[in-house]
Amino acid sequence: MNIVVLVKQVPDTGAERTLSEADHTLDRESADPVLDEINERAAEEALTLKETVGADVTVVSMGPDSALDAVRKVLAMGADRGIHISDDRLRGADVVTTARVLAAAVRTVDDVDLVLAGDATTDGQAGAVPAAVADLLRLPPLTHARELTVDAGRVRVERETESGETTLDAPLPALVSVTEKINEPRYPSFKGIMAAKKKPVRTVGLDDLFPDADTAGHLVTRTRVVEAVPRPARAAGIRVTDDGSAGRRLAEYLIAQKLV
Template sequence: MNIVVLVKQVPDTAAERTLSEADHTLDREGADLVLDEINERAAEEALVLKATLGAEISVVSMGPDSALDAIRKVLAMGADRGIHICDDRLQGSDAVTTARVLAAAVRTVADVDLVLAGNATTDGQAGVVPAVVADLLGVPQLTHIRELTVDAGRVRAERETENGEVTLDAPLPALVSVTEKINEPRYPSFKGIMAAKKKPVETVALDDLFPDADDAGFLVTRTRVVEAVPRPARAAGIRVTDDGSAGRQLVDYLIAQRLL
């Protein structure tokens, strides 16, 4: 069984983040970058399947040179090989272009049975890339999954959304995107970290994935940020001293704010 895990390096949500003055994209030079948490859970699920079904795991990530760290972490967890899509022309790619490039990279892996991804990344939160990748690959998509079983050439999954729960079933090959409820990812062991340094990672560019395309026909992004301003400082609140009329003061304030 061959499994592909899609991962992304994102800014640490607990650290300070700033935007570039030139194009208002993330200033990666000043950001603390980490493997996205939901992607870790997708990788963990792949490793569980590897232990039970004897699967081979390929890790695919699109990003600058630093994205190799995200790939190496999943290799240290136990994945077998990596594919790093690195091309300056992909900076600022939108969701459609990202999905198109990832799908092309998945196609380079022979006989893929299952593609695993997080349901959304913590930096963009678009939540559409896995679905678009599945559509481009022409495989069934099972999204927002919290429990997964693979058996007899089929995948069975429990899906949870804000509207309820449902059981999904599809033949392989298929794509599954998972939520944070799927599992608790393991920590790479020292042995795994050392072994990851020797595992193969292939670096590919746009020309490798789309040899017949030219720059004019490859639209990297269809949107751009024209302006970004700092969040305004939080204004001081209004303190109400209860002299017997506090209730009336609160009601008057809510009416003034059009909350009542």
Template sequence: MPNIVVLVKQVPDTYSERKLSESDHTLDRESADAVLDEINERAVEEALLIKEAQGGEVTVLSVGPDRATEAIRKALSMGADKAVHVSDPALHGSCVLQTAKVIAAAIGTVEGVDLVIAGNEATDGRAGAVPAILAELLGYPQLTHARKVEIDGTTVKVLRETDEGIAHLEAAMPAVISVGEKINEPRYPSFKGIMAAKKKPVATLTVADLGIDAGEVGLANASSTVVESAPKPPRTAGTRVSDEGDGGSKIAEYLVSQKLI
């Protein structure tokens, strides 16, 4: 019966206008509607499918501000059993390396972990690196970009779909898996699930609770920072080329002028 931890993240809704704060160029999370990232819903769904087939327990884990409780509750309403929420002002502006270190420490608070399931990448940062970094920190094998997951005893098998074809991956548990968009279709929380989620345990931790010094995380100590940002310029009408037998040459000249060829 696998004990599964699913990483979830609250992100700005992709249908909202997303922007960076003017003061430090970090993501302005208060300026847009916040939702559970869709790829995380698929990660939760895959964990629940494994639990329904083989038993076990599903713990959702999130690193984020107090507002992220909304995303955690949605994952719980889908059917996860409990949650761990790492919330600390010191984490503001943390890079992927710092975030992965915090997640690894938080996973250490969950007893007997067999699988860690995450999405390939979040829709806000789009780094796509946390699952791999996390696997390295935990010393677990990583099976990334999963299209299909199968558990056979203490072995996990994954089909990874690429442009070149299908790769078959296999590793002994515990392991880290990241899933892609085609892995499944996540379920909608039922009314019963929504009501039950209100009573499920959520452990709230700070970085100090995890044995991490606040000076090791946050924007001031991040490995990468945004030094400048500007709004995306409005779309222009474009350039029209009249073809009088020399249209190809005119297009080529335009592409050269724009340094595209």
């Protein structure tokens, strides 16, 4: 069984995040880069399947040179090989471009049975890349999985969203995106960290993935932030002292705000 897990390096979720003044994109130099925590859970699920049903795990990440650290961490956790997509032309790539590039990288892996990803990265929170990758690869998308099983050439997930819980089942190959509830990622062991240094990682760019494409008209960022302003400070609330008229005053306030 061949599994590809998609991961991303993001600014530390515990640090304050800011936007660059030049183009209003996320300033990735203002916080330490880390492997996205939900993608880490996708990697853990891939490694669990490797241990239980037997699998070969390839980790794929798109990002600058520093993103190689994210690939190496998953290799230290137990993945077998990595693909690092690095190209200056991908800076600020939107959802469509990101999905097309990731899908192209997945196609370079032979006989893929399962693609795993986090349901949304913590920097952009678009939540659309996994489904877009599945569409481009013509794979059934099983998204928002909190539990996953593979058996007899099929994958089955328990899906949880704000609207309810659903059981999804599809034949392999397929793509599954996972939520933070699916597992607790392992820590890389010292042995794993040392072994990761010897595992193969292939670095590719747009010219490798799309040798015949017109990158000027095909692989571009289709959206642009024209303005960004700080969130306004929270205003002080209104305190109502109950002198017997608090209920009426509260009702009047709710009506004035068109909340009732």
